[in-house]
Amino acid sequence: MLTERQLLILQVIIDDFIQSAQPVGSRTISKKDNVSYSSATIRNEMADLExxxxxxxxxxxxxxxxxxxxxxxxxxxLMSPFNLSGQEKTFVKQAxxxxxxxxxQVVQQSARVLSELTNYTSIILGPEVYETxxxxxxxxxxxxxxxxAILVTDTGHVEHRSFTIPVEIKPADLEKMVNILNERLxxxxxxxxxHKLNTEIAELLKKHTSEFEKAYQYLRAALFDEQPAKLYVGGKTNIxxxxxxxxxxxxxxxxxMIEEETEIAHLLRHNSTDIKVSIGTENEVNAMKDLSIITGSYSIGDTQLGTIxxxxxxxxxxxxxxxxxxLLSDRMTETFHSWYQKGSTGE
Amino acid sequence: MLTERQLLILQVIIDDFIQSAQPVGSRTISKKDNVSYSSATIRNEMADLExxxxxxxxxxxxxxxxxxxxxxxxxxxLMSPFNLSGQEKTFVKQAxxxxxxxxxQVVQQSARVLSELTNYTSIILGPEVYETxxxxxxxxxxxxxxxxAILVTDTGHVEHRSFTIPVEIKPADLEKMVNILNERLxxxxxxxxxHKLNTEIAELLKKHTSEFEKAYQYLRAALFDEQPAKLYVGGKTNIxxxxxxxxxxxxxxxxxMIEEETEIAHLLRHNSTDIKVSIGTENEVNAMKDLSIITGSYSIGDTQLGTIxxxxxxxxxxxxxxxxxxLLSDRMTETFHSWYQKGSTGE
DNA sequence: TTTAGCACTCGCAATTAAAGAGTGCTAACA
DNA sequence: TGTTAGCACTCTTTAATTGCGAGTGCTAAA
Structure with a gap:
């Protein structure tokens, strides 16, 4: 659709604007090395592009x-691929x-690296516990x-909740129940x-006294209330x-919006392994209309853990x-992988 | 030192400025109900106060x-005592x-209440784990x-660390060691x-094989690296x-500064049970020169847990x-107290 | 001792003027 | 026919000017 020249000019304009944050004029463009047209020509093309x-x-x-x-x-x-400088690569490596x-630790380091190398704000969505x-x-x-009550997942994630024990439940009973649960779950x-708790296990527990019933309710409440995924934000002041x-x-x-967490978490979460770019109003949230979000993901094996x-x-x-x-998404995935799959952990 | 009249005028001026954020003039003051002097008189007093x-x-x-x-x-x-409105009291009660x-939960609720009722930024310093x-x-x-590795304190606080198990240590040995530690600690x-780990326990463990020695080192590293006290910040945008x-x-x-945490944590931490007011440069940090910090504390029994x-x-x-x-400091202390001492928990 | 009165000081907002960056269009050129 | 030089025009930015108002400090009178 666009001519070669238009493509070139558009690219140069955007590149320049990304650098300078100033509206770019025809003369500025005509002076660039890779552009050999006069400002008047550029002006005409600009009018067309507009x-x-x-x-x-x-x-x-x-x-x-x-x-x-x-x-x-x-x-x-249009975008030309970016080569990270040696300095930047070293920075990531060191982290x-x-x-x-x-x-x-890994997540926080990554958030830090991202925001320090870009001067933007980085947000990492913690693992969706439910996938582990x-x-x-x-x-x-x-x-x-x-x-x-403490719940440990196979990824080493720990969730905990304090709760009060209803008087009618004896510690010994509680322990017995936990044993049953551990065995089955x-x-x-x-x-x-x-789901499993509600069907199988509930059956099993009903065979025991009504006290189990009560205790089970408590446990369920303590452990399975919705736990919003955690948000790690880095370089909030960069912006x-x-x-x-x-x-x-x-x-x-x-x-x-960042402080409120839920909306932004919803906005970020995505399930592809590709990198996704959402520009301005593509984010469909008014507060984001001048902002872009680039999202990627990290995983352990096939389980996608979270969004970066x-x-x-x-x-x-x-x-x-x-x-x-x-790069970061790969590094994170590698690190987690080395912990839980292979065995060659960095020690 | 100051005359009655000067005290009155100073008070009224500050009260007014706190409300309006505008420099206050002599006429504004002379119009107040509780002031019966002309603007000229006020002007003279102001000159003296200056x-x-x-x-x-x-x-x-x-x-x-x-x-x-x-x-x-x-x-x-000068400050006249403040009576919280019924609305405000209800708000706290509900929270x-x-x-x-x-x-x-308690800490976060408190931070929220504080910032919402004041429109300032609230910061709560988590418990110094070492005191539990x-x-x-x-x-x-x-x-x-x-x-x-999971460490649970008597206040229900949970710390956890993942670590890698060196190959030379058998799971059974690890378990045995944990048992010993639990018993003794x-x-x-x-x-x-x-300290105790380094003396008594080390002795005890040395009686066993050298593998214990090694495992013990790992454990120590995993558990007792310094854990900075956590910061809960509420209403960051209020300011x-x-x-x-x-x-x-x-x-x-x-x-x-808030993002960086350590400096502000150091600034806040204080050990008295009184409320302390630090105004502007009294904070001895340049970034705080136009800011005031009011700190209080919360505790369980005699153990002071943290700063609010x-x-x-x-x-x-x-x-x-x-x-x-x-008020909040009391409420928090009460809540924690009810959990761990008496037994009349809100359920 | 208090207060009325007045000249004076600043800051702020509105107005105007000049400078500069950039455009669109026309006409000339290769 | 595509490209470019030239020029009038538009609009922003900056600085300078002005007037206004809030407030002061001082003096003199009550």
Whole structure:
């Protein structure tokens, strides 16, 4: 549809704007090394590109700015692949050289790396617990009337809840029950836990006294209330350095959204292993209309654990961010893999 | 030192400024109901108060603004006690009526209440784990080569760490060791754990094979690396509504500080049970020079668990904040107390 | 001792003017 | 016919000017 020349010009304009954050004029473009047309020619092409919806003007006589459509086209067809600098590669490497033994550590390091190398805000969605399998259930009494229930998954994730023990239940009974549960539930995907608990196990427990019934209810409440997936945010202040965030009100709406968690979690979660780019209003949330989100994922084996994302202005260094995100996503997956599958853990 | 009239005027000025955030002029004051002097008289007194260092001018011909010394004097001598409105009391009550079974829940609710009722940012410092006692240690193997260690304290706090099992250690040995440790360490304050481990227990373990020695090292590393106290922040965006935070740069320095955690944790931690007010530069950190911090504490029995604080501009509703903070601090302490001491838990 | 009155100081908002960046269009050119 | 030089025009940005109002400090009178 577009001519070679138009493609070139569009690309150069967007590249320049991503760098400068300033509307770019025809003369600026004509001076670039890889462009050999006069400013007048560029002007004509720009007018056409604007008519086609790829560019916009901020006011009637000023340089052009990429439109959302322009960015979309850029990301899909124009963007030149980004080569991470040696420095950047080393930075990532070092972060993962750290002796890391814990899930949270890895996630936090990754979030940090992402935000430091990009100057955008990184958000990592913790694992959807429901996709992992139960390893062990523990009830540890704290006093006569309270106990803490601990649930460990095969990925080493630990969930815990304190609860009060109803007086009619004897500690010994509780223990017996936990034993039964452990026996029957080991290895069951958390996602089926609830179901299995309600059918098989409920049957089994009914054979025992009514006290079991009561205790079981407590346990269920303590363990299976919905646990929202955890959000790890890095470099929240980075975005304040972007010129598009000079406006306090914008900052506030964005931060409120991040603080509130559920909406953004919903926005980020995605199930493909590809990297996905959502530009501006493509996010379908008003607060995001000037922002882009790039999401990737990390996994253990075939189980996809969570989402890793970068949040920045629509004027984003897409190419760099995409390279970096896919690098980090791989590194995370590798690390987790080495822990739970092979055995050659970094020690 | 100051005359009655000066006290009155100073108080009224500060009260007004806390409300309006605008420099207050002599006429504004003379119009107040409880002030019966003409603007000229007020002007003279203001000039004196300025000379004494309690007030400042933003420029040569504008109303006065309280100085840091002014606020300090206000907090110490002038402030009138604040009566929480019925609405506010209900709000707090409702928040604590929720059936709460977990430490984190209580803390998060409290942080939320504080920030919502004040429109400032609340920060709660999690318990210093080292002040609580060990309840139980658990090692749960995940695979041939990895396991997760879980440490439960008597306050229901759960710490966990994944680690890799060195090949030379057999699962059975590990279990035996955990048993020994549990037997010997139950009820030991976490703060002594390290010491006790190094002396008594080390002795005990040395009697067994060298493999114990090795395993013990791993365990220690996994469990007793320093765990920074957790920070719960509520209403981070509230502060953006304060007129003194129109300036993005200020916002950035503050947020960076909160994000970085250690410095602010150090700033907040305090050991008295009183409420402490730190105004502006009294905080001895440059980023805090226009901010005040009010801190209180919460505890279980005699063990002080953590710090609860509010962060706002020096132009803060000190009186309200102090009432609220002490209310919340009591409520938290009560709640925890009811869990672990008496037995009349809210169920 | 208090207060009325008045000249004076600043900051702020609105107005105007000039400069500069960039466009669109026309006409000339290869 | 596609490209480019030239020029008038548009619109933003910045600085300078002005007037207004809030507030002060001082003086003199009550």
């Amino acid at each position: 008519e086609l919806g790829f560019l916009e003007k901020t006011h009637s006589s000023s340089g052009r700015v990429p439109s959302e459509k322009g960015y979309r086209f850029y990301v899909d067809h 993962f050289n750290h002796q890391m033994v814990e899930f949270e 399998k139960l390893k062990q259930l523990q009830i540890i009494p704290l006093s006569q009337i309270s106990a803490v 080991n290895g069951v995907p958390i996602i089926y836990l609830h 304040l350095m972007q010129p598009e965030f000079r406006d306090i009100d914008k900052v506030r709406t964005l931060y409120s 994302a970068l949040l920045g202005p629509t004027r984003m260094e897409y190419s760099k961010v995409i390279s970096l995100l896919s | 000379e004494l260092g309690f007030l400042e001018k933003t420029h040569s011909s504008s109303g006065r603004v309280p100085s840091e010394k002014g606020y300090r004097f206000y907090v110490d001598h 604590f009526n929720h059936q709460m079974v977990e430490f984190e 006692k060990l309840k139980q240690l658990q090692i749960i193997p995940l695979s041939q080569i990895s396991a997760v 139950n009820g030991v304050p976490i703060i002594y754990l390290h 953006l509504m304060q007129p003194e935070f129109r300036d993005i740069d200020k916002v950035r320095t503050l947020y960076s 604080a509010l962060l706002g501009p020096t132009r803060m509703e000190y009186s309200k904040v102090i009432s609220l903070l002490s």
